[in-house]
Amino acid sequence: MHESILVYRGFRYLKLSLWMVAIAVVAYIVHQPTVGPPNGGTALGYTLGTIGVLLIVWLAWFGVRKRRYGLGKVKLEDWLSAHVYLGLGLIVVATLHTGFQFGWNVHTLAYSLMIFVIVSGIFGIIVYVRFPRLMTENRRGSTQRDLLAQIAELNAKAREISVTLGDDIHNEVMASADKLALGGGALKQLSGRDRNCPVQHAVKRVGELVLGLPKSDAEKGRTVLSLLARKLELVERVRRDLRYKALMDIWLYVHVPVTFALLASLAAHIVSVFFYW
């Protein structure tokens, strides 16, 4: 389903985008500006700039269209597939519009913001295509709720057995449950790990303590250790799951706000060129 966005309808939108790019390149090569070097102010420059703006407004409109499920004749898959390929083609159209004239001005600011949005979009489509499968593999048929329930069950079992194994081991087992933090701030979720993970600490420490147990308790000690090791594996899976989810969201925090900044700077660009003209 997710990969299919890229191959949608036999690459219809890739082909459309390549046609658009090819026509723009040929026009750029053929076109001879009446004065000066190629730039946004020539007849071709205006044409490509207008196409660029129309494309950008249409790409931004996807945010509105996305939320209107079930409405409209065109399917959401068509929109996304076209969004990706025409969004990539826009790089060529807008660059040819500028005639490769860049400077420290509002025009180049608009251009830079556009590149920013496109690069974040590329990140987004990679995530969109790859992550659903990685998430399914990581969860191995369980939901995140199941994983948390299994962790709670392991906690209870380990606690019950460790009560008889002395304070040192019992305290480690208790701390591995009480101090366990899943989720947390954005950076923590994105990293997918906790450097001071109490479960990791408990596995290491209980592993050492078990060696010092009397023979009669050794079996129980090993059971607690294996429960903790299993819990660590589950905790790592939950962290990976949260990490995938965070990565699937984070790029939109760039893509969408920068789209608004792009629209504003484009308005400034267009107003300013007409003002000075």
Ligand code: HEM
């Ligand atoms: C209706 C749409 C547009 C119009 C009428 C337009 C107009 C112009 C004009 C007249 C110039 C020449 C300015 C000069 O030589 O001083 C120019 C340059 C430029 N335009 Fe546009 N533009 C449009 C869309 C866009 C878009 C979509 C982008 C990119 C996001 C863009 C980025 C630039 C850049 C970077 C330059 C070069 C500035 C420089 O010379 O330093 N423009 N545009």
Ligand code: HEM
């Ligand atoms: C200047 C060009 C672009 C603009 C203005 C733009 C704008 C937008 C907007 C406003 C949304 C809706 C997001 C939301 O409201 O949740 C969106 C979604 C998206 N964009 Fe772009 N985009 C551009 C280029 C690209 C490119 C080049 C790619 C990929 C290579 C891309 C990939 C995506 C993806 C995958 C989504 C959908 C995510 C979802 O449905 O969850 N975009 N874009």
